[in-house]
Amino acid sequence: MTPSLIIHHWLIDHASGSLIHQVTGEQRRLGEYQLKLLQVLAEHAGETLTREELTNLVWERRVIGNNSLPNAIHALRLALEDDGKQQRIIKTVPKKGYILEAEFCQFITLADMLPQVQSADAESSAEPVTSDESGATSTLVSPDRMLPPPVPAPAAEAPFWRWLVLGQVVLLAVLLLIIARNYFSASPTVLQEKNSVAYSNIRMVEVRRGWDGSSASDDLNKQLGPVLFSLNQYLKNRQVNMEVFFFTSGSSLNYTMTLTNRCDRRQLAMNIINWRTDGLQLSALIYREGERKINEMAKCVTQPAGGNAAAGAGGNKPETAADR
Structure with a gap:
């Protein structure tokens, strides 16, 4: 053995x-x-x-x-x-x-373990005893006591990386749920007019998107107030009206100017990055591009009011005998 x-x-x-x-x-x-x-x-x-x-x-x-x-x-x-x-x-x-x-x-060896098992069983409890016709007795030993104790199986442990991956999946699902809820429950895009009373020929409109609760109107008004006032005077002299639609996305500003008069219409869309960092550069850019688009507008020519009347009178003068 x-x-x-x-x-x-x-x-x-x-x-x-x-x-x-x-x-x-x-x-x-x-x-x-x-x-x-x-x-x-x-x-x-x-x-x-x-x-x-x-x-x-x-x-x-x-x-x-x-x-x-x-x-x-x-x-x-x-x-x-x-x-x-x-x-x-x-x-x-x-x-x-x-x-x-x-x-x-x-x-x-197994033979070495059997006497120890039988001795331990004898001390703890009496073994069943049988006798035959001749009076001889024998002790019965349970088969399960003859064998050494079973070796316990190693406990199954889930590797750490499985729990880590599971946690990341749950976190990602929660983030996607929050984003989806904000996106679908957000109100639609809204146009809000800003400071239109201060400028006779300029209409400022902020585009507010439902999922973006921030507003750049106050910051933009502080930086462009003097520039818009000067452009308004220039527009008034040229008889041009301007509409400005703007919205912000992170550090960028989307600024669209639409200029109209009685015979022409022009539009300029700009996407300005880091517009909050340098107010002087932003003001110079807005004024320069606004002035350029105003100068590109066609000049509407109007005829004197009496011109057509005089022409009509000359064309319909009374007929005389000499003419006949």
């Missing part, structure tokens, strides 16, 4: 090539030669094995690198939770080799 090897609460499971913790059930896989190295150290527990002996027993005279054995020892220490500095389980013997402390090794 092949004995089972337990090292520091870790059972060597050759079938799966791994170590299984006897309390938590955690499973840690090992490489083929790492598992064989641990088996060789356990079989010579308490003995110092040189590097040459371990190489011959584990790798069987195969050609390996100089770091193969130290790397395998390091991996075993990590798997067995053995501190590389204290080296309580696997110790490095300077200039000699390695040794596995015998106190951490335990070889157990």
Whole structure:
């Protein structure tokens, strides 16, 4: 019967090539030669094995690198939770080799465990006893008491990244819901007339969109007040009317001028970035472009009121005898 090897609460499971913790059930896989190295150290527990002996027993005279054995020892220490500095389980013997402390090794077979199980059962409770016709008695041992306690399966733990992804999806859904609610519940676009009384030939209209509650009217009036007053005088002298439609989006200003007189109509749309940062530059731009569009307007020519009458009178003068 092949004995089972337990090292520091870790059972060597050759079938799966791994170590299984006897309390938590955690499973840690090992490489083929790492598992064989641990088996060789356990079989010579308490003995110092040189590097040459371990190489011959584990790798069987195969050609390996100089770091193969130290790397395998390091991996075993990590798997067995053995501190590389204290080296309580696997110790490095300077200039000699390695040794596995015998106190951490335990070889157990099923036959070794049966007497312990029966003895423990006898102390705790009496076993069922049967007798035959000859008077001989025998003790019945339950099959489940003959076996070692089952190793609990490792608890399933959800990886952290799954919870992180789930949280991001929920957050994104909430943001989309808020945006959709604001968009569909917002009032439609509204036109609000601003400061039209102050200018006889200029009509200022702010475009207010339902989802944008901010207004740029006050800031724009502070920066363009003198400019609009000068443009209004210029428009009045040229008999031109101007309508201004404006709205803001972030740091940009959409400014559209529409100029009309009795015989012409012109329009200019501008998108001005960072319009709040330099009021003088904004004022100069609005005045320059407004003046340019006003000068492009066609001049409407009006004939004197008596011209048509005089022409009509001359064309319909009374006929005389000489004319006939």
